[in-house]
Amino acid sequence: MTASDTYVLWGSPHSYYTGKIRSYLIKKRVPYRELLPSHPEFGARIVPTIHHMVVPVLETPDRRLIQDTTDMIEHLERKFPGPTMIPETPVQKAVAWLLGAFGSEALLPPGMHYRWSYRAEQEKFLRAEFGRLAYSGPDRAARDEAGRQLMDYFNSFLPPLGVTETTIPTVEAAYCELLDALDQHFQQWPYLLGGRPSIADFGFMAPLFAHLARDPVPATLMKNRATNVFNWTERMNLPAIVDREFPSIPESFPADDTIPESLDPVLKLVFQDWGPQLHADASRYNAWVEADPSMPAGRMVSSTGERKIHPTLGPIEYRWRGITVGRASSPHGLWHFDKAAAYARAFDGEARSRFDSLVQRAGGEAVMGIRLARAMKRADYVLVLG
Numbered sequence: 247m248t249a250s251d252t253y254v255l256w257g258s259p260h261s262y263y264t265g266k267i268r269s270y271l272i273k274k275r276v277p278y279r280e281l282l283p284s285h286p287e288f289g290a291r292i293v294p295t296i297h298h299m300v301v302p303v304l305e306t307p308d309r310r311l312i313q314d315t316t317d318m319i320e321h322l323e324r325k326f327p328g329p330t331m332i333p334e335t336p337v338q339k340a341v342a343w344l345l346g347a348f349g350s351e352a353l354l355p356p357g358m359h360y361r362w363s364y365r366a367e368q369e370k371f372l373r374a375e376f377g378r379l380a381y382s383g384p385d386r387a388a389r390d391e392a393g394r395q396l397m398d399y400f401n402s403f404l405p406p407l408g409v410t411e412t413t414i415p416t417v418e419a420a421y422c423e424l425l426d427a428l429d430q431h432f433q434q435w436p437y438l439l440g441g442r443p444s445i446a447d448f449g450f451m452a453p454l455f456a457h458l459a460r461d462p463v464p465a466t467l468m469k470n471r472a473t474n475v476f477n478w479t480e481r482m483n484l485p486a487i488v489d490r491e492f493p494s495i496p497e498s499f500p501a502d503d504t505i506p507e508s509l510d511p512v513l514k515l516v517f518q519d520w521g522p523q524l525h526a527d528a529s530r531y532n533a534w535v536e537a538d539p540s541m542p543a544g545r546m547v548s549s550t551g552e553r554k555i556h557p558t559l560g561p562i563e564y565r566w567r568g569i570t571v572g573r574a575s576s577p578h579g580l581w582h583f584d585k586a587a588a589y590a591r592a593f594d595g596e597a598r599s600r601f602d603s604l605v606q607r608a609g610g611e612a613v614m615g616i617r618l619a620r621a622m623k624r625a626d627y628v629l630v631l632g
């Protein structure tokens with residue numbers, strides 16, 4: 247490949263986080279092309295630099311590699327001028343970060359559940375989709391076989407996410423409530439924060455596109471139950487910002503740093519459904535940090551020391567919607583939440599009281615009070631202590 251102005255998105259159509267960054271690249275009109283990990287250069291050049299197998303990876307025209315979709319968006323927002331996709335006014339900025347973090351991290355359980363618990367009903371589709379990751383060539387049966395092998399690995403993701411026979415009815419009920427709230431919102435607005443897509447929408451595209459709008463079983467559910475949400479997933483992959491259905495809504499965030507009222511029910515669900523896990527994750531993380539004050543900056547956040555995309559500090563347990571959930575702790579989700587919460591802690595005065603009353607209405611005061619004993623950051627493609 248020769249250097250040009252074109253970015254390369256190493257990813258795949260059925261990948262959770264590729265869906266998030268692809269829609270950003272499209273909306274931002276960043277020139278890019280997409281390549282699959284089955285391309286020989288992925289194994290030869292990309293994996294040895296990142297040191298573990300992961301998609302998506304963004305390769306810049308000068309061949310720098312960026313992993314983690316949030317890092318990619320922050321990099322590109324600095325590089326490319328407007329339209330900015332991170333609101334600049336305080337309350338909109340904090341809400342966009344919070345929704346973006348929730349979308350990116352908290353909906354992994356329903357996303358993975360609808361893919362894997364209904365595996366038999368969508369086996370053929372998944373084999374083809376996974377097969378593309380590992381196999382490139384004319385033999386369809388060989389592609390499907392390559393897909394099957396990969397699927398056996400990803401299939402094992404459910405218990406660490408707390409998805410079990412006991413929790414499945416609640417995971418489905420919570421997801422359906424979220425679909426309903428989003429469907430109401432998208433009847434009035436093209437994007438979460440009004441007339442312009444933001445990190446909030448891109449975060450939600452992670453679960454809501456590749457898994458929940460594309461895999462046959464959840465796609466049918468979304469199309470029948472929340473057509474506006476399905477429509478939004480299509481809109482998010484079109485370059486135009488002004489949408490055909492909302493021609494008079496300007497392509498900007500609402501004036502005066504206001505938040506659409508129809509987001510209130512969505513924010514309520516964010517705090518209700520992510521809060522218990524965040525509290526448990528923060529206790530686990532803070533105990534780990536406090537157990538060894540000598541840990542140096544740059545130490546990987548992981549109880550095993552293994553390089554992982556989603557590291558863990560061991561199991562956590564918490565009550566949620568009347569049931570007990572046991573799962574692997576997720577310091578990466580906590581890092582993303584805290585990034586959002588730091589923006590929310592950064593302002594005062596009139597904006598503070600507007601944000602606080604929004605949070606109070608949504609029942610999120612305790613969640614927004616979560617504090618980490620030590621900051622985390624990302625370095626060398628992993629999560630480390632700050």
Ligand SMILES: N[C@@H](CCC(=O)N[C@@H](CS)C(=O)NCC(=O)O)C(=O)O
Nearest residue numbers: 261262263300301302314315316555
């Ligand atoms: N936080 C990362 C997550 C990336 C990620 O989880 N990628 C998945 C595919 S969408 C993956 O490569 N998983 C492989 C594995 O977990 O072993 C991001 O935002 O880019």
